[in-house]
Amino acid sequence: MTTxxxxxxxxxxANHGWLDSHHTFSFANYYDPKRMNFGVLRVLNDDVIAGGRGFGKHPHENMEIISIPLFGDLEHEDSMGNKEVIKEGDIQAMSAGTGVFHSEYNKNEDKEVHLLQIWILPKKRNIDPTYSQISMKLEDRKNKLQQIVSPNQDDAGVTINQNAWFNITELxxxxxxxxxxxDKTNGVYAFVIEGDASVNDQKLNxxxxxxxxEIETIDIKADSDTKVLIMEVPMTF
Structure with a gap:
């Protein structure tokens, strides 16, 4: 086992005034050669967007982009013709493929948006861009695993172009x-959204x-009421 x-x-x-962002992996002006990725997990950004502000139209290509709102309402618009609002309990995924433009704005002037934005390197490059969004029941993650992302269209959650599975649990x-x-060749990245948890006896806050x-299972124990995001991803790309 490697941890x-x-x-x-x-x-x-990085605090830009309208955007306060923490980067688990190297991103924008933050660069650490030891923190480029965990397997195909390339970006894990913890963002807070001020009221009425957001990201103007910008391009992406050959990246799987997953947005998980934690508080507030985020308005998305893209060059595929999608215009949607996502909120807590919603999961959004976009396979950028050959290229897509999109914008993301806080829909409300009077409160912040808090979200996790995650980038995954794709399994296949240069596919046609796709967009998916789903609303999940918050009660279905209470003291159990709720799958929110998978590679299979018939599974629960949104579908991405990678051999990856995401689950959330609130314990x-x-x-x-x-x-x-x-897939036992994959790795798992556990991120504590709220509270305190022990993952394979490693205490996390x-x-x-x-x-x-190099494991087949992980054990998660709630040291306080906790919410944990579990991202199973391939380790090679």
Missing amino acids: ILHKADSRGH DKGNSIEYKLN RRDGLGIH
Whole structure:
């Protein structure tokens, strides 16, 4: 078993006034050659967007982009003709493929948007761009695993162009859960959204991340009421 620990206060940080962003991996002006990725997990940004502000139209290509709102309402518009609002409980995925333009704005003037934006390197390059969005029931992650991303269209959650699975769980203090990998050659990156948890006996606090590979299962115990994002991803690309 191989592990890598990223404490919350070790992340890159940029505050642009309208955008306050923490970067688990190298991004924009934050560069650390030791923190480029975890397998195909390339970007894990923890963003807070001020009221009425956002990202203007900009391009992406050959990247799987997953947005997970934690608070507030984020308005998305893209060159594929999609115009949607996503909020807590919604999961959005975009396969940029050959190229797509999109914008993301805080729909409300009077409150912030908090979200995780995650980039995954794709399994196949230069595919036609696609967009998907789904609303998940928050109660279905209470003390159990709720799958939110997978490579299979018939599975729960949004579909991406990679052999990756994401789950969220909200555990009450003292409860525990086991996650079994779908593909034992993959690794798992566990990110504590809220609270405190022990992952394979490694104590983690709010916004800490732990990457583990060369394992088939991981154990998560809630040291306080906690919310954990579990990202199973290929380690080679």
